[in-house]
Amino acid sequence: MKNIDNSNMKQVIIDSPNQLKTGLELAENIKVSGDFKNVIICAIGGSALPYNILTSIIKTTIPIFIHRDYNLPELASADSLIICISYSGNTEEGLSSLQEAINKNFKVISIATGGKFEEMSLANNIPFVKIPLGIQPRSATGYLFSALTKVLINCGIIKDISFEIMDLASDLRDINLELEKQGKKLSKKIANKIPVIYSSNQFKVISRIWKIKFNENSKIPSFFNYFPELNHNEMVGFTGIKKLGAKNFAVLILQDENDNERIKKRMKLTANIIKKQKVKVEFIDIKKGSMMFKIFSTLLLGDWVSYYLALSQKIDPSPVKLVEDFKKQMAK
Numbered sequence: 001m002k003n004i005d006n007s008n009m010k011q012v013i014i015d016s017p018n019q020l021k022t023g024l025e026l027a028e029n030i031k032v033s034g035d036f037k038n039v040i041i042c043a044i045g046g047s048a049l050p051y052n053i054l055t056s057i058i059k060t061t062i063p064i065f066i067h068r069d070y071n072l073p074e075l076a077s078a079d080s081l082i083i084c085i086s087y088s089g090n091t092e093e094g095l096s097s098l099q100e101a102i103n104k105n106f107k108v109i110s111i112a113t114g115g116k117f118e119e120m121s122l123a124n125n126i127p128f129v130k131i132p133l134g135i136q137p138r139s140a141t142g143y144l145f146s147a148l149t150k151v152l153i154n155c156g157i158i159k160d161i162s163f164e165i166m167d168l169a170s171d172l173r174d175i176n177l178e179l180e181k182q183g184k185k186l187s188k189k190i191a192n193k194i195p196v197i198y199s200s201n202q203f204k205v206i207s208r209i210w211k212i213k214f215n216e217n218s219k220i221p222s223f224f225n226y227f228p229e230l231n232h233n234e235m236v237g238f239t240g241i242k243k244l245g246a247k248n249f250a251v252l253i254l255q256d257e258n259d260n261e262r263i264k265k266r267m268k269l270t271a272n273i274i275k276k277q278k279v280k281v282e283f284i285d286i287k288k289g290s291m292m293f294k295i296f297s298t299l300l301l302g303d304w305v306s307y308y309l310a311l312s313q314k315i316d317p318s319p320v321k322l323v324e325d326f327k328k329q330m331a332k
Contacts, residue, residue, distance in 0.1 A: 004311055007318035009217070012139050013180075013303045017172035019142025020165050027129045027147040031154035032107045036081045039064040039157060040073065041148070042097035043085035046137030046212075050085070050145035052205040053299075057292050058149075058158050070096045072104075081155060082108040085144060087137035089115025092330070102126070111147055136318055138216055141209075141299070142169075161292075168292055172300060175287075179297065183304025186252075189282060190305075191312050193250040197224040198270070200259045203286065206295060207254060210302040217306035217317040227266045235270060238277045246278040254298065256286040 039062065041051045051066045067073050070093050076082065082101045086094040089112035098117065101108040102124050110121045113133040121128035129151065131143040146165055152158045195214050197207040207224035214222035225234050241249065251274050253267055271281045287297045310317035 004314055004316055006316050009139070009307060009317045012135050013307060014176060016139065016142050016300065016303070017169045017176065019140065020146045020169040023131065023143040023146030024150050024162055024165060026131055027150035030109060030127045030129050030151050032081065032109060032127060034081065034107050036062060036157070037079040038062055038075065039081045039083065039152070040067055040076050041065070041083045041085065042067045042072070042094055044068045044091060044093050046140065047085045047087050047091065047144060049138070049141050049209055050148045052208065053145055053295055054149060056202065056205045056295060058161070060158050062157065067097065069093060072097055072100045076106065078106060080106060081157070082106050083111065083148065083151065084108060084117065085111045085148065086117050087113055087140050087144070089113055089117035109151055111144065136320070138212060164290070164292060168296060171293055172296060175297060176300065179301045180304045183301050184308045186282065186305050187308035187312060190250040191309065193280065194220060194248055195222045196249060196251045197222065197254065198230060198251060199226050199254040200256065200263045201226045203254055203256060206298045209299055213302050213306035214309070216320050218309040218313070219315050227263050231266055231270060235273065238274050238279065241277050241279060250280040250282065253281065253283050254286055255283055256294065257288065
């Protein structure tokens with residue numbers, strides 16, 4: 001294993017619950033004042049994942065938008081709170097958003113490990129949260145989520161859930177070994193297959209991030225969707241899947257005990273339809289607890305599944321060579 005996992009991602013996953021406490025501490029005094037009409041989070045890739053989680057857990061008094069593109073969206077104004085996030089601090093889309101916010105003298109906060117984000121923030125007196133360097137952006141979700149949450153708490157956008165986050169970190173540490181064993185077992189069931197992850201609408205953030213972890217950790221294609229939407233389109237795609245090789249796919253259905261009863265029925269019927277096409281289907285129970293615990297514990301399970309799937313293919317789960325090569329091409 002050590003010969004494959006050269007960056008020791010296993011230890012990163014083991015330590016990941018501790019990120020939640022650290023992120024809160026690093027953003028302790030970061031805030032700006034204003035009567036904001038909305039919040040615009042400018043981030044992309046792994047740096048955008050905290051937004052998806054946050055908006056699945058917390059209700060806000062003003063709308064929070066995600067901007068996964070260059071510059072700022074048209075709805076950005078002097079009444080907006082702009083939060084620019086880039087793990088590396090050098091993401092070109094995020095840098096363009098940060099620069100435009102500076103040029104227009106908008107209220108802005110930045111979060112990164114350093115890089116040009118830090119340089120621009122210091123030069124323009126912008127509140128900056130510096131998070132630890134040394135892991136992949138997709139593995140830094142705990143840092144980014146808790147730092148972003150603390151910033152929004154400090155700015156009066158959301159209620160204070162710091163204690164809930166601290167409790168979450170402890171709960172995740174307690175079950176991490178259990179989740180590792182479950183993830184290793186599941187990885188064997190879907191070896192050499194393309195994972196398709198389904199869930200109810202309220203948990204689509206998990207399905208999306210599992211898909212990303214399979215892409216970047218396991219280095220394989222993966223897809224996600226959610227109920228009931230997929231029953232009106234994607235489900236039909238399984239009609240001709242035998243021609244493509246049904247044995248090449250595995251459908252993972254994330255189910256929660258509190259899912260709507262009609263959604264539960266849709267899950268069972270859909271699974272039966274897919275199984276008839278000789279596609280492997282696995283149901284995965286989301287653990288009981290708060291919404292935040294359900295999301296983070298299932299995400300942690302996804303880390304372990306994708307990690308052990310990478311090892312089974314003798315692939316180092318950490319590097320993303322295609323992404324780095326692509327960035328070099330863009331920089332020319």
